[in-house]
Amino acid sequence: MGFCTKKWRRVIPEAPAKEGKQILVPRRSRVNGWSKPLHSFQAAAWIMFLVLAFASFFIFIPLLPQEWKYIAYIVTGGLFFFHFIVHLIAMSLDPAEDSVRLKKSYTEPLPTFDRSKHAHVIQNQYCHLCQVPVSLKAKHCSACNKCISGFDHHCKWLNNCVGTRNYWYFFSSVASASAGLLCLIVILLYIFTQYFLNPEELRTDPQYQSVSRKNTWLLFLPLFPVRTSTPVVLGIGVSMLLLDIMTLVMLGHLLIFHLYLMAKKMSTFEYMTQGRLRQDAKTPEAKKGLSIQIELPQEADEDLSPSARGKGKHKQFLRFPWCQNMCSLSTIHPKKSSPPKQTVVDPNSSASGVKSEELPPPLKDPSQSFVVTIHPENSSSLLKLRAEPLGTSLKCRGRAEGWV
Template sequence: MESSTQPGREHSASKCPRQQAGEPGPAPGRTPRSIWGSWGLQSLATVMCPKNPGTDCCGRSQRQVLPEPASSRSKHTLPSRLARVNGWSKPLNKYQAVAWATVLTLAFGMFGIFIPMLPSVWRSVAYGVTAGVLGLHAVCHLITTTVDPAEESVRQQHIYKEERPTFDRSQQERVIVDLYCALCGVTVSRSAKHCRACNKCIAGFDHHCRWLNTCIGSRNYWWFFATMCSAAAWFVVMGAIQLYVLIQYQMNPTILRMDPHYENTASDSTWLLFLPYFHLKVKTTVVGVIWLLILILIMSSLVMVGKLLVFHMYLLSKRMSTYDYLTRDRKQHSSGVTSRKKTGCFRIQISSE
């Protein structure tokens, strides 16, 4: 499944108003928040100039955290890091390696072991269909990973060669204010969100996909959806081939040994792998173990991709993004605490009846 990196939350401009034209300048010795607003750094001003003494940027008591010396507070700066261009940018994700290893393992097992067992007619069909669906999945996968999902204003700034501040919730409560991102330093659209993992604003932000190691937004969402569809279709085709091999082995194993290279094999318990180029002889037990492992990998991958595909089909029917869905659930969770406390006794009464 996919895991999402939550972007910085927006807040209304009324909390951090910008300095309007014609207003008097700041008094000597003071730095009002209107100047921070004119620079688009409202969130940083909230951190450095809290309203109430003794509280942090979120209004929490500083007694809950270790106090910092006054000198370190004045010199503290947010960490800097390069923005990531796409899914090939470092740091790479271990889930991305797992995804590619799964694809290569399944392709190696199907094309090298089980499809050569099929009769000649079905073998050609299986090669064509499996290779076609796999090729479509590879193309969609590569495009989704390679596309830069950032906002157009962010891509025009050529920010990828310069280190920039990184969003840190302990130092910043909000990043985008009045459609202006304080970290990217550009104006963004209403659907944009700042991704903490990619360190940039994403156009039409949906979620950050660990399996592709990139953000999914309006620029690559449909390629992402096609990746899920092609992956699910590929798993279904491979599952059907595995099922056919099992049925034929139970009914008539000789159908699976029609390749001409089996003519020199005397024992029925000996199987040839990686036909027609190699003739690796193994016993039936080895083939059975490989078949079971491949089937488990196919079914587990199909379940994960299928659940994700159904979820995004639901989101499309509701015209929602993954981010909208998660934030809606979070709001319902925070507003439903009292109601759940009231319905707790009702549930107990039902269970006791």
């Protein structure tokens, strides 16, 4: 037991290990859709374009009658070529602000944004990352890491931002792609109809003179004909028709949406921002209440005052005309004594004076909950909240509607 008599030695606590700080490497800005990293949607768009073009010009258009074949080549080929050009321009243009393109070098990385110094990247039409003044509708794209003039949205299919400089090329790309797909669907439907009604109309090419079997078809006309069977041609045709319809539905929806935005003179970013604001305005946190109604369950009727007994519930109204933003209901403590008195003063009404109402007694079962209904006086708007059991602190929020 001798060790109990020894003096205690002070032990200096070890210094806490320093938490490793995450080092954010400054990123370079992307110039256009060809800048790395490339996106998988971008590759998918080009693959789909090549597949549709190859199948159209080497499989299905050669099956058309001679009088329709050259018209299909000119119309469909013109739409595909126009789409190819505007798609390249929309992807290759730099949509950045003029001040960004004139001042900065894309080889230099941008500084890391410090939220301890600035609340937003762009304040008072000045970008703290690009360090240049920008226009009113400019936004700093996190994917491209630069300010975009007249920012509309960041398109993953182009792998580039869509702004004022390339918006019309983007819109022309969507419109021409939709028109080209519509032409392909019409061609495929005509081929399927003729196959079941009059298959000889699809075998008017001169190279079919050397084909004796009606179940044999020629692909890749007129350059290098390849013989195949009917199920192969039908399988390719059905697959291409389904692909065309699905793609046209997506592009058609996008085209109609941008036509709607042009009619409203809005950008995609403004449309989404307004949608979020409307959604936030519908949440209970955004509502402001001015009068509170407390409804207790009917089981507590026997403990109410004689004037309130028999009505099934007791209501208490508290009016706070000076509270324009928030209202709160303080802690409710159940007591066995007589019900407390609540005095309400309306400063806007001198004639009413001071009113005194009797609050209902606590419930016999503390586990029961009650309903708090918030609405302005003399108004039809109504908001009900499920409160906690008695004895807990309750705070409510709501919005004043129709009451000033």
